[in-house]
Amino acid sequence: MIIRLATRRDLAAWADLRAALWPDGSVEEHRAEAEDALNQPDGLVAYVAETPDGVIAGFAEAALRRDYVNGCDSSPVAFVEGLYVRPEHRKADIARRLCAAVADWGRTQGCTELASDAEIHNLESHAFHQAIGFEETERVVYFRMTL
Template structure:
């Protein structure tokens, strides 16, 4: 595995622009306004959310992770609260060099400090790359779910 120097730090005002840029790479369907609103919400509730970024010595953002403390039921968990990995992303040139592992270790340590005994996450059933990453990071698959929905009929009934 190639060696890459970087450090993990909580995201502050100096990292807003690179963080939002990396978020856009992970979640391109979200608008700039949505990314702005979500990042502001994350930073405004440090007791509930954590956002960390991996930075190179040159000041380049290599990746980020976002997590939350969930006190409601978390699929596959037996305890509450649980720390939940909401998203993790590493730029393509920095992958397979320990960045995601370091980001997730930082999240896990924060979760322990918040009283969590379990670290949970999820991914799309078709996202095989993410599933491989989770397994490499020590996560164990707990279940597979198919979600359903139905539109409610509107109008008057007879």
């Protein structure tokens, strides 16, 4: 398995993986967002996990957050914006390796903290984060009101 920066040739597979993680958007919308990320070198960074036979098995996206990041003391903070591995490739250390690539990138950007989040009901993600060295910092419930 090779962990590397995403490129234009990965757009179709990357968009499919994004749609699997975030199903509220269409594959076309995800492809446009991924393409935008490639066109903005100071924005989102993405890593893909590629099998020896060329299958994109997973991805991680990260960004520098300069605003307040829950539980962090520094700025900027490298933030894992999205992480997904195809079900048939899970339990093979791919997500851990993708996060390690993001952490290395964060260090090169001068960050001293890596942060992430997960939905409150996603216990598998909570366990994964803790297993690779993240510590839970707080839980937040968001509210909204129509005006």
